[in-house]
Amino acid sequence: MKSRTLEKTQNNIGVHEEHPLGVQPRFKVGDRVQVRDMPYLFYTRSQMWARGVVGTIAALTYSDLVPEDEAFNVDGRVEQYYIVRFRQKDVWPEYPFDNDSVQTESPERWLEAA
Amino acid sequence: MNKAHNYGTDGHGHDHKAAPMVEEITDFEVLEIAVRELSIEHGLFTAEDHRRFTEFAESIGPAGGSRLVAKIWTDPAFKARAMEDPVKACLEIGIDWSKPTGFGTPSDYTHLTILEDTPMLHHVICCSLCSCYPRPLLGMSPEWYRTTNYRRRLVRWPRQVLAEFGLILPPEVEIRVEDSNQKCRFIVLPLRPSGTENWTEEKLAEIVTRDCMIGVALPEPGRTADVHPVVKARRPVHHEEAAR
Amino acid sequence: MSHKSEVDLGRVTLLEAMRGQGKEWEVLAPCYDVTNPNPPWKTSLTAMCDCLDASGALPTLDRRRAEDELAEAVYSDVPAPESQLLALVHTMLNHGLVSEGELAGRMRTVRSRLEAV
Numbered sequence: 001m002k003s004r005t006l007e008k009t010q011n012n013i014g015v016h017e018e019h020p021l022g023v024q025p026r027f028k029v030g031d032r033v034q035v036r037d038m039p040y041l042f043y044t045r046s047q048m049w050a051r052g053v054v055g056t057i058a059a060l061t062y063s064d065l066v067p068e069d070e071a072f073n074v075d076g077r078v079e080q081y082y083i084v085r086f087r088q089k090d091v092w093p094e095y096p097f098d099n100d101s102v103q104t105e106s107p108e109r110w111l112e113a114a
Numbered sequence: 115m116n117k118a119h120n121y122g123t124d125g126h127g128h129d130h131k132a133a134p135m136v137e138e139i140t141d142f143e144v145l146e147i148a149v150r151e152l153s154i155e156h157g158l159f160t161a162e163d164h165r166r167f168t169e170f171a172e173s174i175g176p177a178g179g180s181r182l183v184a185k186i187w188t189d190p191a192f193k194a195r196a197m198e199d200p201v202k203a204c205l206e207i208g209i210d211w212s213k214p215t216g217f218g219t220p221s222d223y224t225h226l227t228i229l230e231d232t233p234m235l236h237h238v239i240c241c242s243l244c245s246c247y248p249r250p251l252l253g254m255s256p257e258w259y260r261t262t263n264y265r266r267r268l269v270r271w272p273r274q275v276l277a278e279f280g281l282i283l284p285p286e287v288e289i290r291v292e293d294s295n296q297k298c299r300f301i302v303l304p305l306r307p308s309g310t311e312n313w314t315e316e317k318l319a320e321i322v323t324r325d326c327m328i329g330v331a332l333p334e335p336g337r338t339a340d341v342h343p344v345v346k347a348r349r350p351v352h353h354e355e356a357a358r
Numbered sequence: 359m360s361h362k363s364e365v366d367l368g369r370v371t372l373l374e375a376m377r378g379q380g381k382e383w384e385v386l387a388p389c390y391d392v393t394n395p396n397p398p399w400k401t402s403l404t405a406m407c408d409c410l411d412a413s414g415a416l417p418t419l420d421r422r423r424a425e426d427e428l429a430e431a432v433y434s435d436v437p438a439p440e441s442q443l444l445a446l447v448h449t450m451l452n453h454g455l456v457s458e459g460e461l462a463g464r465m466r467t468v469r470s471r472l473e474a475v
Contacts, residue, residue: 012235014197014228015298045295045419047242049269061298062225081296083227088291092270099288102269105296134391139472140381141465142440146399148464149447150406152456158416159409167405167412220411221418244422254404257438262426 013059013083023063025080025108031057032114033084035106046110049102054114055086058103066107079108170214171254176324178209179251179301183327184318187306200226204251211250222249223297229329230303234287237302238276238329240268241294248299252324258342259328269293279330302329309335365427366452372462373444377433382440400439407446415455424449 011029019025027033037051061081085103088095154161185207186193196203201211201224211224218224226248229237241247242265247255258264268275272289276282283289292300304326310318325331325340380386383397410416425445432448433441450456 012230012232012237014200014230014303015225016199016201045243047269047293047295049242059227061227061296064297081298083298085290088272097273097285097289099286100272100290101288102272102291102293104293105298107296136383136386136390136392136397138381138386139469140386140397141376141379142381142383142443143397143399144465144469144472145376145447145461146403146406146443147468148461149450149456150402151468152460152464153406153410153415153450156455158455159406159413163409163412164402164405167408168401171401171404171408215412219408221408244419254400260438260442262430 011058015059015061015083017060018062019060019080023078023080025060025082027057027060027080027082027108027111027113029057029059033057033082033106033111034114035084036110036112038110046106047104049091050084050086050104050106053086053091055084055090055103057082058085059083061105064107066109081105081107082111084111166214167219170219174249175253176251176327177319178204178207179248179324179327180319180322181207181315182209182251182301183303183322184315186303187318188315197228197230200228209250213250219249221246222299225298226251227298227300228303229290229292229300231305233305235290236283236287236329237290237292237300238268238272239292239294239300239302240265242266242269243295246294246299248301248327251301252327256324256340276330279325281331301327304329304333307332307334365424365449367427367431369432370448370451370458372458372465373448376440376444377436382437384437396439399443403439403443403446410450416450416453421446421449424452 032054033056034054035046035050035052038046040046059082061083063078063080065078082105083103084106085101088100088102089098091102150164153159154164182196182204186196192203192206195206204211204226211218211222211226213219229239231237240259245255245260245265247259249255264275269291272291273283276289294300304322306318307321310321320338321333321335323331323333323338323340326333331337331340387394387397407416407418407421410421411418425442428445428448429441433444436444447456447461451458451461
């Protein structure tokens with residue numbers, strides 16, 4: 001359970017990573033990922049603005065259960081959560097500033113390798 | 115029943131200025147009590163839980179966050195500990211994220227995350243879906259933070275929203291919006307401003323206001339309060355009218 | 359891909375009767391020279407929202423999405439925190455957690471109790 005302090009420092013994120021036994025994160029910091037556009041039954045914590053956008057894993061945060069109504073498979077699996085960072089220009093095509101970014105949290109099942 | 119002031123003098127001729135109070139019982143106050151009592155009777159929650167969460171809500175404020183930032187600024191070893199495990203570092207400054215249940219409140223969890231600003235990077239926080247907020251460190255969220263006007267616009271037009279708070283940054287500086295949508299709770303670690311060399315932790319904490327830790331303001335010497343444009347009441351009332 | 363809104367935006371008579379009376383805190387407090395930005399019941403309201411989430415009776419995300427819609431469609435002219443209170447009660451009525459009749463009755467007895475002091 002070695003912490004990735006240097007990576008976090010380079011990413012300006014102070015977070016305590018938790019990796020309970022059995023959870024094998026699929027992605028690591030720096031990986032390019034795309035947010036899947038998945039249907040949901042009720043309310044979701046996957047924002048519409050992030051759907052289909054390609055970003056970069058900025059940090060691993062914790063492992064947790066994903067709410068059942070987020071997925072077709074009601075399997076109660078514990079999985080890794082990530083902070084994913086996007087360029088604003090990739091989220092909003094007409095965004096006028098090159099350097100700006102936006103980041104948010106995703107469970108692993110919302111992400112696929114880009 | 116409509117006394118406007120509680121001022122008076124005591125028997126010794128000293129001015130006895132009690133704090134003014136709103137001396138009427140509004141429908142809103144009555145409604146809050148009524149719905150709460152009915153909720154408890156219907157078993158939606160217990161009176162004990164409500165009391166515990168009310169005490170928690172009354173116990174929190176932004177002082178903890180200010181102390182955390184000031185200590186990070188002045189103590190490099192503490193900073194390393196804080197970036198490694200923010201929740202544990204909070205305990206060192208007297209903030210316990212596990213309160214009041216042992217595992218946090220339902221909406222605060224125990225995953226504090228610190229976003230460190232640099233000269234070329236400025237963070238600002240919102241929760242576009244609801245209004246997640248690091249309450250143990252900053253207290254109750256301000257009303258503007260809860261509005262769709264702030265939450266939806268910050269993700270889309272951060273520079274415009276920041277400008278409305280009086281904060282304008284050059285285009286070279288990266289503005290990074292944190293849309294807090296899961297269990298992590300975020301706080302901005304702003305840059306320590308120049309002109310604060312040799313300041314004590316207490317003096318530094320005074321300029322780290324709530325708005326600086328959300329990211330809509332920058333700390334600076336002499337700035338010890340968050341000031342927002344006064345919102346006019348919908349039906350402005352004059353004192354002469356009220357006294358009738 | 360998006361869900362249909364399940365928020366009933368129809369007006370609630372009991373709640374409508376409270377509006378426009380000039381009794382919202384931001385209007386009332388200045389009349390009494392009270393500078394506290396929040397009414398005394400705000401923390402109790404916050405606790406109620408936490409409790410409803412903790413017990414599962416009304417999860418935060420559901421409550422906040424309903425509150426957003428109601429704030430725009432029904433209570434746009436009501437300031438905070440009264441808008442939050444009205445939206446919460448409106449949502450609880452929609453979900454059948456309380457009824458308008460029992461609320462009206464309870465409000466009468468609560469007011470009598472408070473005014474008797």
